Amino acid sequence: MDLLERRLRQFGATHVVLTGLPLPHRPVNKLILRISWPDLRNDGYLLGLESGDAVLTRCLAARRSFVIRGGLVIDDDSEGTGRPNRIGPSELIDAAGSAATVVAIPIHDLHPFQGCIVIAGPAIELTAVERMALEYYCVAAFKRLQVTGRINGGRPGDLSERERRVLELTAIGxxxxxxxxxxxxxxxxxxxxxxxxxxxxxxxxxxxxxxEALRYGQIAI
Structure with missing residues (x-):
């Protein structure tokens, strides 16, 4: 995890958070793997996250990384419009300051676990190729963390195996x-x-x- 954070900081990140994405009505703080997020509003650090933070919510729907500048989401595949759109309330964005570029990398490759890596910093400038490389690196890092037992494949509120099977069969009619x-x-x-x-x-x-089972990675069809 130290190696991953050092790699992220090489891209200009002054703020870093690695976390799982919570299921409905479940807290996110128990899923946080690492948070180093200076709060520029009060010379402190964010010590936790809200489950409803707009960056985390968008990571649930997005399958590719997206960039946020000035409260606008850029290159967001979850909506497919190709146009910047305004993001909702986010402590992560507010704490990083208006000059920061925020980059979020959703992780949906560890079924049923879902997570994300979010970085921010005023000097972050990534080309499309660099973003793709960063996505690949982050997914590989999370897979390694899972293999080593640092990431538990389950999350509070996960469906049981039988509940998943019933929903999978329901989904196909x-x-x-x-x-x-x-x-x-x-x-x-x-x-x-x-x-x-x-x-x-x-x-x-x-x-x-x-x-919702599909959105939260509980089933696949």
Whole structure:
């Protein structure tokens, strides 16, 4: 992790955070791997993060790195517009100061774990090639951290294996009756798994539950 931080600082980062992304209604602080984020508003340091920080929220949807300057998101593949768009409230951005460029690298390659690396600094200037190289390096570093046991593949609020399987079958159009037959369980148990998954993901109906399970990396189809 020290090596990764040193590498990030070579790109001009004065602020660095490595963290997992939380599931709904779950705190993020237990998922933080490293945070070195000077708060330029009061000569201190951020000691934690809010789950709803706009940078973390956008990392859930983005599959490629994105850049934030002056409160505007640039090169964000999650919306596909190709135009800068304003980001929501973020302590990370506010603490780094208006002169800082913020670069966020989402990590979605450690299923079902999701994480991100966020750096900031007034001197960060990355070409498209450098950003791609940085993405590759960060993913490889997180995979290494997982292999060495520094990253736990699970997160508080993760679905159980059976809940995931029921949702995967739901996502491909199987009915409760068909799922019950395939898994050799009762339809009542199928509905119980769907209800439990819905509550964990703060979803309002079956379709919403499937969408949220995909968004939070709980299932893959």
């Amino acid at each position: 199987k009915t409760a009756s068909e799922i019950a037959e395939l898994l050799e369980i009762s339809q009542r148990t199928v509905h119980a798994h769907l209800q439990n998954a819905s509550e964990k993901l703060n979803a309002s109906n079956k379709t919403h539950t499937v969408v």
